[in-house]
Ligand code: SF4
């Protein structure tokens with residue numbers, strides 16, 4: 001029996017998610033070749049964890065046997081302005097407030113609790129950027145977004161500045177209808193990418209050239225070939241979103257935990273360079289910036305100088 005989606009959607013919206021979609025679980029056969037080719041080209045750089053659990057990425061049944069529906073939730077993180085001060089290089093806006101993993105994980109726990117209270121002993125498992133789940137594919141499948149030429153999920157009303165998370169469940173809901181691709185002949189993201197990380201035809205990203213990867217995921221030195229191409233970014237990069245016409249109507253997030261930390265507002269590059277590990281740990285204990293670490297931020301700043 002298919003359940004009514006409305007009460008669950010209402011509950012999820014009240015927790016601060018601006019889109020909720022439902023997808024029927026299936027084996028993502030068409031993604032198999034694409035993912036394999038992408039890995040074979042080494043477009044994932046040093047992110048070797050992406051090579052693991054290949055089958056799990058394609059088949060949610062392997063992650064949760066009995067899974068029938070994938071709930072896809074989107075949370076707005078858009079905010080202005082940037083850079084925060086004239087002596088600070090650029091930090092991606094998703095990282096200006098509290099670490100989204102913490103924010104969203106606590107909300108998915110509440111959602112699963114609500115589901116158990118209302119539907120009884122059900123199975124449900126949430127993945128917040130933490131497991132082998134192809135969130136963007138499920139976002140497309142659940143009618144939330146299409147995958148743009150910049151390989152990001154885009155919603156025609158709200159753009160692309162949102163986090164995605166998936167909840168797998170054995171509950172059965174009617175699936176939503178996927179939306180079409182609205183990129184058309186646009187190439188703005190491809191042309192604007194400072195490191196030519198997006199394939200000239202779009203829809204394919206060489207993550208090993210992407211500034212987000214170079215400033216956050218890469219643990220070794222940034223290769224010299226990127227000298228002068230980093231566009232002053234020191235944590236992440238938003239260029240291919242900033243230029244996307246679908247982000248014209250992005251609105252400031254109302255999720256207060258994601259809003260800019262006061263401590264970040266006045267911080268300068270030089271203060272990062274001079275910072276002690278203890279201070280960094282205190283200032284960034286709740287921030288996604290701690291993923292790069294103090295030495296990573298200092299490396300990124302120095303590379304741009
Ligand atoms: S995030 Fe920046 S570097 Fe990466 S693809 Fe987009 S524009 Fe290029």
Ligand code: SF4
Nearest residue numbers: 148149183186189244
């Ligand atoms: S900038 Fe243009 S091509 Fe790139 S994702 Fe946005 S609409 Fe698509």
